[in-house]
Amino acid sequence: xxxxxxxxxxxxxxxxxxxxxxxxxxxxxxxxxxxxxxxxxxxxxxxxxxxxxxxxxxxxxxxxxxxxxxxxxxxxxxxxxxxxxxxxxxxxxxxxxxxxxxxxxxxxxxxxxxxxxxxxxxxxxxxxxxxxxxxxxxxxxxxxxxxxxxxxxxxxxxxxxxxxxxxxxxxxxxxxxxxxxxxxxxxxxxxxxx
Numbered sequence: 001x002x003x004x005x006x007x008x009x010x011x012x013x014x015x016x017x018x019x020x021x022x023x024x025x026x027x028x029x030x031x032x033x034x035x036x037x038x039x040x041x042x043x044x045x046x047x048x049x050x051x052x053x054x055x056x057x058x059x060x061x062x063x064x065x066x067x068x069x070x071x072x073x074x075x076x077x078x079x080x081x082x083x084x085x086x087x088x089x090x091x092x093x094x095x096x097x098x099x100x101x102x103x104x105x106x107x108x109x110x111x112x113x114x115x116x117x118x119x120x121x122x123x124x125x126x127x128x129x130x131x132x133x134x135x136x137x138x139x140x141x142x143x144x145x146x147x148x149x150x151x152x153x154x155x156x157x158x159x160x161x162x163x164x165x166x167x168x169x170x171x172x173x174x175x176x177x178x179x180x181x182x183x184x185x186x187x188x189x190x191x192x193x194x
Contacts, residue, residue, distance in 0.1 A: 001041070001045060002030065003036070003038065003041040004032075004033045004034075004037065005033075005035035005037055005077050006037065007041050032072050035076065035077050036071060036072075036077055037077035038069070038071055038075040038077075038078060039081050039085070040077070040079065040080045040081050041078075042069050042116070043080070043081040043085055043086050043089050045067070046067060046092075046093045046100075049065070049067060049093055050092065050093060050096065053065075053096050053097075053098075062097070062149070063097050064097045064145070064146060065098040065099070066098065066101060067093065067098055067100045067101065068101040068103065068138060069100075070126075071103075071104050071105075072104070072105050072106055072128060073106055073107070074107060074112070083115055083116055086117050087116065087117030088117070090116070090117035090118060099122060099145050099160070100117075101118070101122045101123075101124070101138065102116065102118035102122060102124070103123075103125075103126055103138065104123075105125065105127060105131075107125070109124055109126070120162075121161060121162025122141075122163070123163075124137060124163050124167070125172060126171045127171065127172050130173035130174075131171075133171050134170075134171035136167075136170075141162060141163055141167070144160055144161070145160045148160035
């Protein structure tokens with residue numbers, strides 16, 4: 001789903017194996033235009049996730065999932081919901097077993113994410129020009145979340161701890177002047193990747 005002043009669904013509850021975009025297609029889909037309908041879009045999608053879980057929870061022993069929101073700017077288009085509404089919705093969805101992740105460029109992602117209701121450990125600042133490492137970090141944190149929530153983890157404790165400091169630094173790219181500030185973000189208890 002992409003959002004600017006309007007929302008466009010590119011895939012709706014599609015199996016990951018069936019999703020295959022070329023780089024050129026992604027560049028076209030993800031082209032920024034200055035409008036950011038962030039709060040309304042996130043709230044509506046989280047509500048959709050809640051309905052999907054409620055309608056299907058009887059089919060599964062356990063439901064876990066990831067909701068990841070990426071933005072390159074601050075909300076400037078939402079009219080239906082507030083940041084307080086979004087905080088409450090994120091809490092409700094997380095209580096259902098869904099981790100909510102916030103990725104943002106051109107801003108302090110931890111501060112902005114917290115204002116929207118995302119946990120600090122699940123908020124990541126990414127480079128506005130080099131996002132590959134941020135996507136790798138998102139993939140790694142998603143895998144760790146899934147592993148931490150498996151029913152049988154062979155007797156080993158595998159707590160989900162969010163993004164590591166190394167992932168935070170690499171998501172900014174090699175030449176980002178904010179790197180030192182992110183490293184000293186107060187999340188230093190999470191310093192090494194698993």
